[in-house]
Amino acid sequence: MTAKKIRKISDSTIHRLSVYYRALLSLEKEGYETISSKELAKREKLTPAQVRKDLSFFGSFGTRGLGYPVKQLMQQIAEILGINRVWNVALIGVGNVGSALVSYKEFAKQGFVIKQVFDNDQRKIGSNHKGIVVSDASDMKRLLIESDISIVILTVPASVAQLVCDDVIEAGVKAILNFAPVNLRVPDNVLLRNENMAIELEHLSFSLTNKDMLLVE
Amino acid sequence: MTAKKIRKISDSTIHRLSVYYRALLSLEKEGYETISSKELAKREKLTPAQVRKDLSFFGSFGTRGLGYPVKQLMQQIAEILGINRVWNVALIGVGNVGSALVSYKEFAKQGFVIKQVFDNDQRKIGSNHKGIVVSDASDMKRLLIESDISIVILTVPASVAQLVCDDVIEAGVKAILNFAPVNLRVPDNVLLRNENMAIELEHLSFSLTNKDMLLVE
DNA sequence: CAGTATTTGTGAAACCCTTCACAAGAGTGA
């Protein structure tokens, strides 16, 4: 294990590690034993130097003249990303998006196990979503602590997102993935990431709208 | 309308424009007439210079000594992003994620109207999702053209994503938002953006795992 | 209406990320 201490890793590098991980998964399925930075870069529309630089922040995993061993590199990236283990996750808000995510297989595949699901709607509480019973949001704090939840997925309406977020933090949760289209305030020691699917559509809309403008002054 | 031709706008700037747009929406609700770059930056955890620079790529929308007129700036950003109009969208693949997105209100709010929904599962075809009947994927090409679809949301299984993607492109669609965890190959003149919700969770996992390591050499 | 306080818009500087280019290591074949 070539271990290195990390100074500061950019968000883009972390994002690409996830991308490499997925690429390696399918390379393994395809029967590859090793992969060169050149080939990996080609598949993911990146440059070979980028791939090598990203990996070099964490150690040297390759063999000169040969490339990277697929299986091993996959394992090493899993370790770096912290997905070589199980994370207990809770999901709050069983609306459209929430209930889709409860059954979203990509999460489970990467070791994110949804242990608790909450809502405050009496009609939803007690109902069964893919083997998980929806709990009453008023029991949330206690259950979050009891189930040793590390990460919370917030799929509640924007109007209550901050309130729910505050409760979650009170329960000691240190990482939140927020789907509500609001900017949540969290203390420095709590990790927050936002996911907003409309933003990607807006990016497409921008590009469609400004296709031509990218040339003239 | 202070118009400027655009040389190259970075992805981060476009992303932040979406963020500003949402911020302005709530500022308007809160009754603000004007907003300074300082205040807007504070709300979105950015720097005032960043806000001003982003906007300056497209024109000068503010008043010195006063700030930006909320309503007007909102309208101008909508124009820049191309969301001051209706976009006809089709969604392909009515699984967990797909059916959640059909009812996702943020899309409609920004003018993205889902006009067509497709699946190849006989049990789903003909069923009604929030007023839209699921069509047979084998009629896709014809219906995409007939309904004048500009953007396609792909929520099909990874294994068939490339095939469906190819069909969509054949129908003349020029923008695709892909939720399948694969790297789609598309021609240069087709816009593609990927959304992968697991990647954000992995980012949280990385940060939780490497919390401390960010110091030592 | 003059003086003061704000805040924009923007070149220039600073910073960060990506790409280049090459030495060094490892495999391959004669």
Added chain:
DNA sequence: TCACTCTTGTGAAGGGTTTCACAAATACTG
């Protein structure tokens, strides 16, 4: 073993994005 090929790992260069800092413009105040 030696020559040749391939590919990594990495300083340095290059390019792009963010921040700084300030002139210019406007609002506000007495």
